[in-house]
Amino acid sequence: MSKPVIATTSLAGCFGCHMSILDIDERILQLIELVEFNKSPVDDIKTFTKPVDIGIIEGGCCNSENVEVLRSFRKNCKILISLGECAIMGGLPALRNGIPVEECLHEAYIGGPTVQLNKEHILPNDDELPMLLDRVYPCHEVVKIDYFLPGCPPRADLIWDALVALITGDPMKLPYEVVKFD
Amino acid sequence: MANLIKFKIDGRECMAEAGTYIVEAARQNGIFIPTLCNMKGLHPKGACRICTVRINGRLMTSCTTPVTDGIEIESESADITELRKSIIELLFVSGNHFCPSCEKSGNCELQALGYLYQMMVPRYPYDFPLKDVDASSPKIIKDQNRCILCKRCIKSIKDENGRSFFAFHSRGNHLEVVLDEELAANMTDELAELAMNNCPVGSILVKEKGFATPIGKRKFDNQPIGSEIEG
Numbered sequence: 001m002s003k004p005v006i007a008t009t010s011l012a013g014c015f016g017c018h019m020s021i022l023d024i025d026e027r028i029l030q031l032i033e034l035v036e037f038n039k040s041p042v043d044d045i046k047t048f049t050k051p052v053d054i055g056i057i058e059g060g061c062c063n064s065e066n067v068e069v070l071r072s073f074r075k076n077c078k079i080l081i082s083l084g085e086c087a088i089m090g091g092l093p094a095l096r097n098g099i100p101v102e103e104c105l106h107e108a109y110i111g112g113p114t115v116q117l118n119k120e121h122i123l124p125n126d127d128e129l130p131m132l133l134d135r136v137y138p139c140h141e142v143v144k145i146d147y148f149l150p151g152c153p154p155r156a157d158l159i160w161d162a163l164v165a166l167i168t169g170d171p172m173k174l175p176y177e178v179v180k181f182d
Numbered sequence: 183m184a185n186l187i188k189f190k191i192d193g194r195e196c197m198a199e200a201g202t203y204i205v206e207a208a209r210q211n212g213i214f215i216p217t218l219c220n221m222k223g224l225h226p227k228g229a230c231r232i233c234t235v236r237i238n239g240r241l242m243t244s245c246t247t248p249v250t251d252g253i254e255i256e257s258e259s260a261d262i263t264e265l266r267k268s269i270i271e272l273l274f275v276s277g278n279h280f281c282p283s284c285e286k287s288g289n290c291e292l293q294a295l296g297y298l299y300q301m302m303v304p305r306y307p308y309d310f311p312l313k314d315v316d317a318s319s320p321k322i323i324k325d326q327n328r329c330i331l332c333k334r335c336i337k338s339i340k341d342e343n344g345r346s347f348f349a350f351h352s353r354g355n356h357l358e359v360v361l362d363e364e365l366a367a368n369m370t371d372e373l374a375e376l377a378m379n380n381c382p383v384g385s386i387l388v389k390e391k392g393f394a395t396p397i398g399k400r401k402f403d404n405q406p407i408g409s410e411i412e413g
Contacts, residue, residue, distance in 0.1 A: 085282050088303050090310075092283060098312035138308060148302040152282035176406055179300060181281035181293055182397070 004053040008040040011066040012093045013059025017084040020153035024160045052077040060090040061137040065130035074143040082145045085152045094136040101132050152182050187251040204244035214408030218382050219332040220245035232269050270295050271304035278327035285392030286384025288400025294407035319366035321374040326358050329385040339377045
């Protein structure tokens with residue numbers, strides 16, 4: 001039987017959840033025995049090259065590119081996991097929710113106390129740049145998500161246990177110390 | 183002790199003085215029933231419903247219901263646990279509870295109940311309401327994003343003349359707990375500390391006190407809420 005295939009991505013996140021994946025330490029050697037990585041920053045594969053069993057999503061959706069990537073993950077992965085607070089509830093980027101986008105852009109590029117060089121008051125407007133959404137969306141409000149692993153970042157043991165449980169089909173233990181929201 | 187009566191919680195034989203509220207009677211018998219609006223020493227009001235139990239087929243708040251002789255109380259059945267979990271989820275989505283950036287994280291009762299009921303994600307959509315932070319008083323910060331309107335501060339933080347430092351303001355969806363500017367100007371350090379500790383969430387913070395305890399050593403990092411009662 002071929003190894004289960006894993007893909008990961010970071011949307012509106014800080015890559016802290018990916019750091020926590022690496023925080024499984026030497027178990028990463030076991031992990032590459034157990035699974036094969038496809039599209040992921042871990043191996044730098046940029047596009048899906050085969051059907052994926054488990055897709056791991058870090059970060060919520062703050063712009064059009066995030067939505068596109070998330071939808072491509074849903075299309076290519078059998079199981080999707082929201083990893084961390086940002087994927088689950090928007091996290092710190094969602095602090096802007098409730099504030100109009102125009103006001104956020106104005107604060108960041110024109111009126112903010114540390115903005116000095118932007119004398120022509122230009123807002124980023126290149127066609128190549130993804131459009132900001134009206135607010136930051138949790139992943140499960142955009143596509144169907146199968147499992148949720150909370151934490152900021154989720155503890156390495158939680159990620160490890162979840163992956164092992166999914167691969168082996170055994171139930172997850174979820175000890176008290178590993179399920180945290182911070 | 184006068185007038186001890188017998189009753190049962192989830193089939194367990196318990197004893198308490200007649201008239202004791204169920205939450206307190208359970209606590210005396212080593213059984214934890216979660217509370218948010220209720221607090222030891224305060225008059226109960228049964229607002230948050232997290233302490234809901236079933237008696238004779240009816241759901242009642244155990245903080246406002248006294249024990250009577252021979253009653254059988256159902257507290258930890260699957261459907262009541264599910265009901266309590268859904269209340270926690272509703273509280274999480276109706277405010278802005280950003281645990282990763284909250285000073286109260288690890289010491290927060292709402293968060294601890296989320297852990298207890300293993301809330302991985304709320305089943306309801308997030309509301310993201312736009313709320314204010316009032317940092318104008320010298321001692322404390324009142325963050326409306328996190329307030330669950332439990333009224334603990336209103337009932338417990340008073341000056342020597344019995345005047346509350348906090349009060350309800352506005353109504354309905356706009357209801358919030360505000361701080362009395364004049365009283366707050368002369369708030370003692372002890373009272374500010376008490377207000378922060380009585381707040382079940384991170385809505386009342388003493389200035390320059392945040393993140394004092396490292397992760398791993400905070401109140402609910404290693405022990406679930408209620409474990410001090412259940413032992």
